[in-house]
Amino acid sequence: MKFAKPLIITLVLSAIAGSALADSVLSVHAPYVRLMPPGIKTTGSFMLIKNDGDDDRRLVRADSPAARIVELHTHLNENGVMKMRAVPHIEVKSHSQTELKPGSFHVMLIDLTAPLNEGDKVPITLEFDDGSTIELAAPVKKPHAAMPMPHR
Numbered sequence: 001m002k003f004a005k006p007l008i009i010t011l012v013l014s015a016i017a018g019s020a021l022a023d024s025v026l027s028v029h030a031p032y033v034r035l036m037p038p039g040i041k042t043t044g045s046f047m048l049i050k051n052d053g054d055d056d057r058r059l060v061r062a063d064s065p066a067a068r069i070v071e072l073h074t075h076l077n078e079n080g081v082m083k084m085r086a087v088p089h090i091e092v093k094s095h096s097q098t099e100l101k102p103g104s105f106h107v108m109l110i111d112l113t114a115p116l117n118e119g120d121k122v123p124i125t126l127e128f129d130d131g132s133t134i135e136l137a138a139p140v141k142k143p144h145a146a147m148p149m150p151h152r
């Protein structure tokens with residue numbers, strides 16, 4: 001058939017365009033990494049993840065060259081004590097958003113490879129359950145003045 005080949009190319013191109021669109025329904029807003037006192041080699045990254053797509057998505061992995069170990073965490077209230085726990089994924093429902101914030105979900109940066117300074121941009125890669133990824137440069141920010149500082 002004479003028209004078979006162009007038709008196949010068109011189908012392949014629209015499939016590629018379709019998958020590119022599928023990736024862009026996820027977006028990250030206002031990411032930051034919490035500045036910790038000197039000598040503390042662990043910190044958290046926080047952000048708002050939006051899902052404008054029709055499918056629920058899960059953040060399944062985070063990675064960063066700034067830390068030797070990167071984990072997805074949440075805070076749980078266990079008998080009145082707030083504890084951090086690693087979680088296998090963080091859900092971002094269809095047409096909804098999930099806020100990673102202090103006291104809740106966060107990306108844990110464990111064993112920083114170098115000290116972080118205020119204003120540094122920390123590269124972070126987020127990977128979702130559909131295989132899509134988002135690259136971030138999260139600025140290092142001082143914790144909110146209202147936030148209690150850790151006791152020494």
Ligand SMILES: [Cu+2]
Pocket residue numbers: 044073074084085106107108
């Ligand atoms: Cu944590």
